Amino acid sequence: MAMTADAADFRAQPSKGARDVSTKLDWGHAWRSLQKLLADKEDTRQVFEIMRALNGKSTAHGYIRLLETAEGGRMAFERKEFADRLMDDAWLDSLPEGSVGAAYRTFIRAEQLSADGLAEVSREGVSDVDNPHPYAWFARRTRDVHDIWHILTGYHRDALGEACLVAFSYAQTGGLGWALIAFGAASRARGTRHPTIKAIWQGYKRGKAAKWLLGEDYERLMAEPLEAARKRLGITPPTIYDSIPAHVRDGVVPQAA
Template identity: 35%
Template sequence: MEFREDMYPPAQPVRPLHAIKTFMVFMRDKEDTRQVFNFINALNGTSVRPAFDRFFEGPNGKLLLEKDPQALLRAFDDRETLRQLPIGTVGRTYADFMDREGLDTDGVSQANKEAGFFTDEFARDYPEYAAFIWMMNLTHDLYHVLTGYNRDSLGEAALLNFSAVMSCSRGTRALSWLAAARIKSEAPGLPIFKINAYGRKMGLEAKDLLKADWIGMLERPLREVREELNIVPDPVYAALPQERLLALVAPQAA
């Protein structure tokens, strides 16, 4: 498949004021993932174009666009098979994480659709770009496993900073730092900015996850995959008690 300029949709206008308003809504309820996409899309402009190009030219683009569009979803969603893998493998750790958190395999994409940016019409008009966005949404929770960041507010903020390196998303990086600033205001004694900065450092030093063999890594030991991808989890974040992390920026009533 050859690249065509019309594969990439027209950029949405950059709307910083709308982004700030959206961020305030999200801070009142961090489970309202729709606001994440509202914020990111308000700032992205054309920033993710280089990441789309890497995806299209890489093995995952060929897999999803030319061979089997459902390959990743089928592999990630087969929890029964993943639960049978040895403890310590990527797939088993991913299945345990998803079960523990009560997450749907395609839940991030569903939130994106609910936000109104990943509609069936959009996928029909820009199928190649939609496949790229879908892969980024689908692998978000596997990023949690690879990086060691949990779903507490600080872990999510640092993971966004890591993800922004892979996706080239200006909105994702901005959201990461705004979230970190909010967390710092409520936990001034914790090294919030240091931990958040490490997320970006980890992403810059890691290999390109847009070209990772997602299906092939599931049966492999997590430690081995991390070494291969040059992903080194943050020891400062890992040393913080989980109960302390879960208490950060608790959702507030609207």
Template identity: 35%
Template structure:
């Protein structure tokens, strides 16, 4: 991005005076080797969320700022920024979310987060571990909103927190907000899964390609009124957002279970059997 184009974004403001791009925010740098190193860390520990954020930072999208400008400076963006300035406070208030009718997205979200021992605040803390500086601009709001809707993606798509589920969610996200980071983690992660369970008949690549297609066909979740979606029946929200069932992902799980492979512990599944077990 040229300095002239970048400067133009520092002169765009929301009606309340918030600048689109703070002039002190460092220009994004394309650092593929840093991305690869952090991807290797992620393959060793899929819970290393800080590595995920560093991958995204290292592979900036060329249309990132135009995408933020189109949304954040729109009437809808202005409304959402006023009503949902900080999503973690909404998403972590399970007491309020549980007051919605049974079968709502809110109940499904609370069930998921409580079962997994997760919180929106925890994801914020993981993001902070990456050491990214913060600035009072619309870019910050957009980045935060992208991060804070990640677990909602899991709930709406039906992809779990196993390795294939995470790769699928990231490719679904790429379909909505393209970036090379999503592609790297999604497709390279899927290839690594196939390597770990070599010989399995599970359609791993078909599963992640399906996720990618679904993401492209669904309206961007980040641009939806999250508070309102949480109050609605989850099946109704899925229909409205054109998110079908993840058939190929579930087929992978079905086949793995038949093959004696634990989808949530593929590293253990790929280890050679102990000598005493072979002898038996």
């Protein structure tokens, strides 16, 4: 099909002109940011620093992969900013009970979170986050669905839940930034009597087994019944994570976002 040929051409000849979106790896910066994150699990900015240092190539590959899906070309052409939709309270309130969106609505309001707040953290100290470039748009889309992945996977926002979701995200995206944070989390989890490392590893395996979530139409997904969505997407239960007492989960590994 023409879409495949176009995608190959785009991969071989990236657009010229104003483009601050880098696909180069910066392991030194990523490692320094990881140390800061390990020292202060609430320093969410370091997560984005790690992503910018290591995830550029995976973001580019993910965008090309999106173009090759059944509806990815349409979504890429429309290039909607999903954060805007997630900040629309009327739309969130319209989503049916029992749906992915209803669970997300309850989650963010209980945790006092917002898509806009996460976006603001991602913009700290950089100028390329809102770049009008396909790779930058895809990176924003990946950022904006993070809390929806919490809902789909069943991982809470405690430190272990974030670490498991990081491992899941690495399996889904191939982004080395996710892998580095998962490694840091696992290194901190050693020595506990609970199977925290096994829980993180299970997060990775669940991500590998699931359907590629970045290819989903999220406006449609948000209205889908949660359990039906999990079944359709091949997302299995987080059995090892669920076996660890809630009071243990928040102190063993760094929080990712």
